[in-house]
Amino acid sequence: MNETLHHRGPDAAGEWSDASGGIYLGHRRLSIIDIEGGAQPMWTHDGMLGIVFNGEIYNFRELRHTLEQRGHVFSSDHSDTEVLLYGYREWGAGLPQHLNGMWAFAIFDKKKNGLFLSRDRFGKKPLYHAQRGDTFMFASELTALRRHPQFGFSPSTLALKKYFAYNYIPAPLTLYEQVYKLPGGCNLFYSLATKTVTVNRYWEFTIEPVDTSSPGSEARLAGELRDHLDNAVSRRLVSDVPLGIFLSGGIDSTAVATFASKHVEPRLLNTFSIGFEEPSFDESAYSTLAAAALGTSHHHATLSIEKAVQLLPAIAAMIDEPLGDSSLLPTYLLCNECRKKVTVALGGDGADELFAGYDPFVALHSAELYAALVPKSLHTGIRLLFNRLPVSHVNMSADFRIKRTLRGLGYEKPLWNPVWQASLDPAEINELFADHTPVEELFSEAIDSWEHCSGDTIVDRTLEYFTRLYLQNDILTKVDRAGMMNSLEVRAPFLDIDLVNFARRLPSHLKYRRGTTKYLLRKALAPLLPKKILSRRKKGFGVPVGTWFKTGQLGIDPDQIPHGFDSGFVNRQIVTHKNGTRDNRGFLWNLWMLSDILGRNVSR
Numbered sequence: 001m002n003e004t005l006h007h008r009g010p011d012a013a014g015e016w017s018d019a020s021g022g023i024y025l026g027h028r029r030l031s032i033i034d035i036e037g038g039a040q041p042m043w044t045h046d047g048m049l050g051i052v053f054n055g056e057i058y059n060f061r062e063l064r065h066t067l068e069q070r071g072h073v074f075s076s077d078h079s080d081t082e083v084l085l086y087g088y089r090e091w092g093a094g095l096p097q098h099l100n101g102m103w104a105f106a107i108f109d110k111k112k113n114g115l116f117l118s119r120d121r122f123g124k125k126p127l128y129h130a131q132r133g134d135t136f137m138f139a140s141e142l143t144a145l146r147r148h149p150q151f152g153f154s155p156s157t158l159a160l161k162k163y164f165a166y167n168y169i170p171a172p173l174t175l176y177e178q179v180y181k182l183p184g185g186c187n188l189f190y191s192l193a194t195k196t197v198t199v200n201r202y203w204e205f206t207i208e209p210v211d212t213s214s215p216g217s218e219a220r221l222a223g224e225l226r227d228h229l230d231n232a233v234s235r236r237l238v239s240d241v242p243l244g245i246f247l248s249g250g251i252d253s254t255a256v257a258t259f260a261s262k263h264v265e266p267r268l269l270n271t272f273s274i275g276f277e278e279p280s281f282d283e284s285a286y287s288t289l290a291a292a293a294l295g296t297s298h299h300h301a302t303l304s305i306e307k308a309v310q311l312l313p314a315i316a317a318m319i320d321e322p323l324g325d326s327s328l329l330p331t332y333l334l335c336n337e338c339r340k341k342v343t344v345a346l347g348g349d350g351a352d353e354l355f356a357g358y359d360p361f362v363a364l365h366s367a368e369l370y371a372a373l374v375p376k377s378l379h380t381g382i383r384l385l386f387n388r389l390p391v392s393h394v395n396m397s398a399d400f401r402i403k404r405t406l407r408g409l410g411y412e413k414p415l416w417n418p419v420w421q422a423s424l425d426p427a428e429i430n431e432l433f434a435d436h437t438p439v440e441e442l443f444s445e446a447i448d449s450w451e452h453c454s455g456d457t458i459v460d461r462t463l464e465y466f467t468r469l470y471l472q473n474d475i476l477t478k479v480d481r482a483g484m485m486n487s488l489e490v491r492a493p494f495l496d497i498d499l500v501n502f503a504r505r506l507p508s509h510l511k512y513r514r515g516t517t518k519y520l521l522r523k524a525l526a527p528l529l530p531k532k533i534l535s536r537r538k539k540g541f542g543v544p545v546g547t548w549f550k551t552g553q554l555g556i557d558p559d560q561i562p563h564g565f566d567s568g569f570v571n572r573q574i575v576t577h578k579n580g581t582r583d584n585r586g587f588l589w590n591l592w593m594l595s596d597i598l599g600r601n602v603s604r
Contacts, residue, residue, distance in 0.1 A: 001144040002026035007318065008054070008140055008484045016041045016050065021192070025108060027052040030487055032344060033060075035240050037076035044085050045073065048110045051088075053081050054140055055103035055125045056491065058235040063087055063098060088116065093187055096120075096202050100235070100497050104182075106138060115190040121203045122350070122495050123171065123184025123472040126480060130179040131197060136190045142174065142320035154178075155598065157564070158441075161433060164424045164590060165442045167324025168473040172199075175321050175597070184472050205467050205500070207455040209507040221510065222524040224502065229524075232496030233259040236346055244270035244342040246334060246490075247298065249286025249533060251518060251525065252348025252357075256493055257294055258528050260346065266295040270341055274334045275302045278544050286533060293530050301337045303330060308543065309553050316596040318485050324423055324590040325474050326545045331482040339486040349475055350494035353467040354503040355518040356459060356511035357538055360417055363405055364458050364512075367416060371409055379410060411439070413458065414450035417465045418443050423586030434566045445469055459508035546585035550578055556588065560595040 002013060009028025017024045027040040033056065043050045057063070060080035068074065072086040080101075087095045088107050093116065096103075102124035107116045117138060119127045129138040132150040139145050146153075154177045159169045171181040182188050185203040190196070212221060233256055237243060245257045257271055271291050275284035284300060291298035308329055315332050338345050352358050374382070383406045408420040419425060424432065426439045440447060449468050453461045476492075483490040493499070503511075510520040522534055548554040561570055570591065576582035 001147045004143045010487050014040050034079040038079040050108045053105035057101040059100040113192045117188040119182045121185045124476050127182040170445045207460045210505050225524040228499040230259045232493035232499050236491040239344045241343040243344040246347040247271035249290045252351035254290040261294050269296045271296040271298045272338045273300050274330050322593040326543050335482045335486040335488045339488045344489045346491050349492045353471045355521045357517045361512045414447045418446040423590045431569050457508045549588045560599045
């Protein structure tokens with residue numbers, strides 16, 4: 001099990017076992033902080049607490065100082081892992097509330113005769129668990145769990161349906177029955193005495209807007225936002241190994257690089273970008289502009305279609321759970337280029353979710369007007385009419401956006417966002433599985449997020465959907481896997497808890513205002529970023545998979561279509577995509593990824 005995670009920690013391996021108690025702990029280490037003194041599993045002086053930990057705690061120095069004042073004695077020079085051990089001794093299950101960072105850890109508590117597990121607030125670091133009789137197992141990836149002789153294989157039909165509904169499998173579900181992800185913001189305690197699992201939520205993202213209307217408030221808040229972002233970046237520059245920045249030339253990554261250049265001499269700061277030969281997917285002009293403005297040591301690579309297709313099978317072979325986000329491919333290549341020079345990278349993830357940066361925010365007002373004015377009977381005809389628009393496979397083409405928007409508007413507001421993003425609409429999912437699943441069950445997580453949002457605008461509800469679901473289960477999963485496949489740690493300054501608490505209390509009009517996304521963030525960055533970057537439209541990290549499936553560079557193997565799927569439906573999706581009458585790129589990508597993973601792992 002430990003060896004399967006070599007890519008996550010190539011620098012060292014550690015194991016501890018108590019065969020009489022049936023307890024085994026394993027760890028693979030990517031050495032970043034306190035290289036000499038941070039080996040794991042790590043124990044307290046008295047041997048009563050032991051830990052295996054994946055992640056980084058950015059406020060570990062402050063916590064260590066607090067704990068030393070309270071009488072705790074440390075053995076390491078500056079290990080954040082040891083801070084977790086003595087932090088748990090001091091605060092118990094309240095430890096995560098004190099942490100600023102990303103983590104998945106398990107602490108074996110001999111006194112309580114149990115195992116305490118925790119995952120960071122947003123789920124940046126993965127943590128899977130399962131119970132088979134009296135055996136409890138956990139790991140950073142399903143890859144490791146599958147090596148346990150008691151694991152067993154039984155794909156979850158509900159998880160598969162949700163995969164095609166969301167393009168990811170939402171926590172706590174996984175690809176397999178009775179195997180779970182510990183959701184972000186949750187702790188778990190496993191009792192060795194009773195063989196029981198207890199999960200508790202210690203934190204959840206909630207928007208709680210406060211009144212900010214006062215003279216000069218926007219300028220003041222913009223200044224506070226700059227300070228929070230500067231502090232967040234500064235905390236994430238702490239490393240005992242080389243460090244770099246992802247620089248796409250978008251607002252978010254350029255902001256991170258800009259603040260990093262305040263703390264590191266720009267010419268010594270390595271920045272990285274990936275470009276494409278297909279112009280509608282290429283951002284290299286902006287990344288070059290940003291790097292030149294900052295004076296960083298910039299590294300750029302161009303991805304050809306041939307190289308991308310060649311690499312895909314190897315990438316799919318390493319990912320432990322299907323992911324419908326095809327930008328996994330360029331993210332992997334970006335991490336691969338980055339790892340040639342550094343071990344740690346900072347990226348801009350989280351800004352779109354916190355400050356309303358996605359295209360759906362622009363569509364919300366028009367969608368509300370349309371829904372109010374157009375009868376549902378007329379909507380069906382309008383959708384059929386627009387479905388006849390010629391298919392274009394350029395990045396975020398007009399026909400793609402219009403068709404997706406109209407598809408979502410056939411449902412109630414709580415379902416707009418997930419249906420807009422889905423690879424299939426609910427009726428098609430039922431056809432694929434030859435089974436009826438109510439839309440309320442397919443999208444139960446999205447509905448729950450909508451109904452429990454404390455904000456009072458559609459922008460707030462959309463922000464909570466993207467932050468609670470899409471960020472954790474898609475964006476952060478993609479970046480973690482792409483980074484760890486290359487033994488690269490990726491840090492997200494925008495998800496610093498102080499910055500998050502600032503952002504979630506802002507009213508929605510400071511995030512999205514009259515067609516302007518990231519309103520306050522743009523205002524805060526206006527004195528620092530080139531105007532061309534501030535004013536550019538969000539592009540996204542897309543790849544031309546639609547073209548690849550149309551031309552046959554990627555294809556579905558009929559022998560690997562999962563058992564229980566309607567082959568007639570699948571074949572129609574393939575044929576209509578190839579003849580250009582339908583754009584089925586999302587479904588075909590999802591199916592290609594799923595078929596490869598199930599083909600490798602179920603028939604092992």
